[in-house]
Amino acid sequence: MGDLHRTPLFDLHVELGAKMVPFAGYEMPVQYPLGVMKEHLHTRAAAGLFDVSHMGQVILRGDSYDAVATAFETLVPMDVLGLGQRRQRYGLFTNEAGGIDDDLMFANRGDHLFVVVNAACKDADIARMKAALEPGVTVEVIADRALIALQGPAAEAALARLNPAVAEMSFMDVATVDLNGSECWVSRSGYTGEDGYEISVPANEAEGLSRALLAMGEVEAIGLGARDSLRLEGGLCLYGNDIDTGTSPIEAALTWAIQKVRRPGGDRAGGYPGASRIAGDFAEGVARKRVGLAPEGRAPMRAGTELFAAETGGDPIGTVTSGGFGPTLGAPVAMGYVGSAQAAVGTTVYGEVRGKRLPVTVAKMPLVPANFKR
Numbered sequence: 001m002g003d004l005h006r007t008p009l010f011d012l013h014v015e016l017g018a019k020m021v022p023f024a025g026y027e028m029p030v031q032y033p034l035g036v037m038k039e040h041l042h043t044r045a046a047a048g049l050f051d052v053s054h055m056g057q058v059i060l061r062g063d064s065y066d067a068v069a070t071a072f073e074t075l076v077p078m079d080v081l082g083l084g085q086r087r088q089r090y091g092l093f094t095n096e097a098g099g100i101d102d103d104l105m106f107a108n109r110g111d112h113l114f115v116v117v118n119a120a121c122k123d124a125d126i127a128r129m130k131a132a133l134e135p136g137v138t139v140e141v142i143a144d145r146a147l148i149a150l151q152g153p154a155a156e157a158a159l160a161r162l163n164p165a166v167a168e169m170s171f172m173d174v175a176t177v178d179l180n181g182s183e184c185w186v187s188r189s190g191y192t193g194e195d196g197y198e199i200s201v202p203a204n205e206a207e208g209l210s211r212a213l214l215a216m217g218e219v220e221a222i223g224l225g226a227r228d229s230l231r232l233e234g235g236l237c238l239y240g241n242d243i244d245t246g247t248s249p250i251e252a253a254l255t256w257a258i259q260k261v262r263r264p265g266g267d268r269a270g271g272y273p274g275a276s277r278i279a280g281d282f283a284e285g286v287a288r289k290r291v292g293l294a295p296e297g298r299a300p301m302r303a304g305t306e307l308f309a310a311e312t313g314g315d316p317i318g319t320v321t322s323g324g325f326g327p328t329l330g331a332p333v334a335m336g337y338v339g340s341a342q343a344a345v346g347t348t349v350y351g352e353v354r355g356k357r358l359p360v361t362v363a364k365m366p367l368v369p370a371n372f373k374r
Contacts, residue, residue: 004022004025004026004027005025005026005027005054006026006027007026007028007051007053007054007146008053008146008203008204008206008207009051009053009146009148009206009207009210010027011207012207012210012211013029013051013221016029016032016033016221017032017033018030018031018032018221018223019031019032019223021224023054023119023224024054024118024119024120025054025119025120026054026119028051028054028223028224029051029221029223029224030223030224030225031223031224031225031226032220032221032222032223034220036223036225036226036229037327039220039222039223039225039226040222040225040226040229040230040327040328041327041328042152042220042222043151043152043192043194043220043222043226043230044152044153044194044230044327044328044368045152045153045154046152046153046154046218046219046220047150047151047152047153047154047155047158047196047216047218047219047220048150048151048152048192048219048220048221048222048226049148049149049150049210049213049214049219049220049221049222050148050149050150050151050222050223050227051146051147051148051210052147052148052149052198053146053147053148053203053206054119055116055117055118055119055122055147056115056116056117056118056119056121056122056125056126056141057114057115057116057141057142057145057147057200058114058115058116058117058125058126058129058139058140058141058142059112059113059114059115059140059142060072060112060113060114060115060129060133060137060138060139060140061111061112061137061138061140062112062136062137062138063136064111065085065108065110065111065112065113066081067136067137068112068113068137069081069083069108069113071132071133071136071137072106072113072133072137073262073268073271073272074132074271074272075093075094075128075129075132075133075272075273076091076092076093076094076104076106076272077092077094077249077258077262077272077275077278078090078091078092078106078257078258078259078262079259079261079262079268080106080113081268082259082261083106083107083108084108085108085109085110086107086108086109086110086173086174086175087107087108087172087173087174088105088106088107088108088172088173088174088187088189089105089106089107089172090103090104090105090257091103091104091105091106091257092104092249092254092257093125093128093273094249094272094273094274094275094278095245095273095274096273096274097245097246097274097277098248098273098274098275098276098277098278098281099244099245099246099247099248099274100239100243100244100245100247100248100249100252101121101124101125101128101245102117102118102121102124102125102239103118103237103239103243104116104117104118104125105187105189107174107187108174109174109176109185114174114185115129116147116198118239120239120240121239126139126141142200144202144203144204145185145200145201145202145203146200146201146202146203146206147198147199147200147201148198148199148201148206148209148210149190149191149192149196149197149198149199150190150196150197150199150213150219151190151192151194151195151196151197151222151230152192152194152195152196152218153194153195153371154218154219155194155195155196155197156195156373157218158213158216158218158219159179159197159213161216162179162180162209162212162213163177163178163179165177166186166188166197169186169188169197169373170188170373170374171188171189171195171372171373171374172187172188172189173187173188174186174187174188179199179201179209180205180208180209180212181205181208182201182202182205182208182209183202184199184200184201184209185199185200186198186199186200188373191227191230191231191234191236192227192230192231192234193230193231193233193234193235193236193366193368193369193370193371194230194234194370194371194372195371195372195373228322228324229324229325229326229327229333232322232323232324232326232333232334232335232367233326233328233329233333233366233367233368234366234367234368234370235292235335235365235366235367236366237252237254237290238322241303241321241322242290242321242322242335242336243290247290248274248277248278248281248286249278249281250278250281250282250285250286251281251286251288251289251290251337252290253289253290253291253365255282258278263282264279264282264283285340286340287339287340288318288337288338288339288340288343289337289338289340289343290321290335290336290337291335291336291337291338291343291345291362291363291365292333292334292335292362292363292364292365292366292367293307293320293323293333293334293335293336293349293351293360293361293362293363294331294332294333294334294360294361294362294363294367295323295331295332295333295334295351295358295359295360296358296359296360296361297332297358298331298332299332299353299358300323300324300325300332300333300334301320301323301332301334301351301353301358301360302320302323302324303320303321303322303323304319304320305319305320305323305334305336305351305352305353306318306319306351306352307319307320307336307338307349307350307351307352307360308349308350308351308352308357309339309341309342309349309350310350311350311357311359312357317338317339317341317342317349318336318337318338318339318342318349319336319337320334320335320336320351321335321336321337322334322335322336323335323336326367326368328368329367329368333367334351334360335365338362342362343362344362345362345363345364346361346362347361347362348360348361348362349362
């Protein structure tokens with residue numbers, strides 16, 4: 001696979017029989033011998049272990065948390081200053097046109113901000129933070145830690161065997177916890193729609209922790225294939241597919257991620273890239289919206305499928321951005337963009353597959369209800 005990077009768990013993936021594929025500059029496991037369908041269903045029923053070490057881990061330090069948070073708010077339209085200690089939040093890097101340059105997670109760890117960014121965007125994200133925040137804020141790239149995710153309804157019971165304290169955490173809590181003798185930075189979060197944890201662990205101790213978890217009967221290794229179908233059922237965006245540099249947070253149905261204090265009229269409104277366009281979207285609405293899609297029949301509608309308002313005639317009113325088969329539902333699932341006039345739940349639109357238009361119902365997201373521990 002040429003010049004691709006490998007995560008600290010590469011040898012374990014190979015030992016477990018994973019099919020390795022290029023992804024965001026890394027050799028990553030797309031599936032194991034269990035297969036994508038069973039991996040997906042196992043995560044929904046028990047617990048799945050994912051290697052997400054390809055993502056970027058960054059610590060931002062300054063004179064105080066408030067100083068770091070105030071600086072970081074110049075890059076994101078989120079309430080960073082008001083985030084409580086040992087709490088995490090979903091965020092967006094916006095650009096001057098009001099589009100989305102990446103989505104991310106950030107956590108208040110007391111005296112610093114811990115940021116996790118997408119693998120494909122991490123070099124650009126790190127450069128952006130260094131250019132905008134230094135020297136007042138130090139941008140420390142964490143290169144010696146792996147990142148794993150334990151997801152599913154049995155995740156709490158499994159991880160609590162290694163340290164009972166994790167059972168006391170609620171959704172989006174963060175804590176420093178000893179697991180299998182390793183100092184781990186744990187958040188109760190993930191990207192499957194299920195309860196679970198993301199765990200930053202020293203790179204040289206990642207395999208030992210992973211083996212300890214995989215030795216538990218309810219835990220299976222899960223690849224990128226099932227990760228994608230799980231997040232799609234959960235209505236969660238994949239950067240580069242469902243959101244990109246030309247998509248505003250309002251079009252992307254991510255309004256919930258912008259707290260009131262940062263919205264027009266809020267005490268700290270604006271002050272981030274693209275704030276004027278996003279304020280306009282709040283005030284005037286948008287011409288298109290991201291929606292859940294439930295194709296009729298058994299045939300999945302893949303990314304790029306054009307959507308129409310009628311069974312015949314007319315120009316496209318939107319596009320599928322992610323689509324496939326939803327193992328939990330036993331039916332095709334998708335998301336994409338349609339005109340605001342067609343965005344109401346229950347509206348029928350038509351996807352053109354091999355020259356034939358097939359009915360699709362606009363569906364409420366998430367397509368499978370979330371199972372987070374609030």
